[in-house]
Amino acid sequence: MLNITITESAEKYLAGLLSKQDCEGIGIRMFVTDPGTPKAETCIAYCRPGEVQESDEVMELASFKAFFEQRSLPFLDDAKVDYADDKFGGQLTIRAPNSRMPQINDGSPLEDKINYLLYNEINPGLAAHGGMITLEEIVDDVAVLRFGGGCQGCGMVDVTLKEGVEKTMLEKIPELKGVRDVTDHSDRSQAYI
Numbered sequence: 001m002l003n004i005t006i007t008e009s010a011e012k013y014l015a016g017l018l019s020k021q022d023c024e025g026i027g028i029r030m031f032v033t034d035p036g037t038p039k040a041e042t043c044i045a046y047c048r049p050g051e052v053q054e055s056d057e058v059m060e061l062a063s064f065k066a067f068f069e070q071r072s073l074p075f076l077d078d079a080k081v082d083y084a085d086d087k088f089g090g091q092l093t094i095r096a097p098n099s100r101m102p103q104i105n106d107g108s109p110l111e112d113k114i115n116y117l118l119y120n121e122i123n124p125g126l127a128a129h130g131g132m133i134t135l136e137e138i139v140d141d142v143a144v145l146r147f148g149g150g151c152q153g154c155g156m157v158d159v160t161l162k163e164g165v166e167k168t169m170l171e172k173i174p175e176l177k178g179v180r181d182v183t184d185h186s187d188r189s190q191a192y193i
């Protein structure tokens with residue numbers, strides 16, 4: 001069940017935009033880019049007939065249909081789309097409190113678990129040295145990581161990776177098989193050590 005609110009004023013505003021598109025059956029699609037990270041952005045886009053994904057969740061509104069990307073649903077929980085008139089004409093606002101850090105459970109995707117651990121437990125410790133780690137991709141249940149800031153080029157990066165990051169991640173995420181660093185550590189211009 002969708003726990004997403006599109007207010008009456010937002011529906012009216014969006015319906016007005018859709019009516020200008022000269023496309024029968026056009027709706028909106030809501031999704032989150034870079035979900036589960038500090039860079040997460042909640043987006044609304046036009047969704048023309050034929051662009052709907054089979055896995056999309058659908059919300060039937062009075063004026064149009066809203067489609068929600070399956071992958072984004074945990075990050076859109078408790079989201080609210082609203083529209084308010086102001087002296088400049090008005091503003092559409094999207095509030096998605098779980099877009100950056102969703103509630104994680106045993107059934108959450110591996111990517112979400114890794115990002116949650118990186119941004120809530122690992123990166124705060126590295127921040128004292130000006131460092132941070134991001135998830136690049138997951139290959140065969142191995143997290144491919146990129147070190148940045150003070151961690152890039154640091155002489156202690158191997159110890160940090162093996163004794164800190166990998167140990168913590170394997171302990172807290174049992175389905176993870178390992179971690180791998182893809183950072184070019186030859187650039188030592190911002191290295192902590």
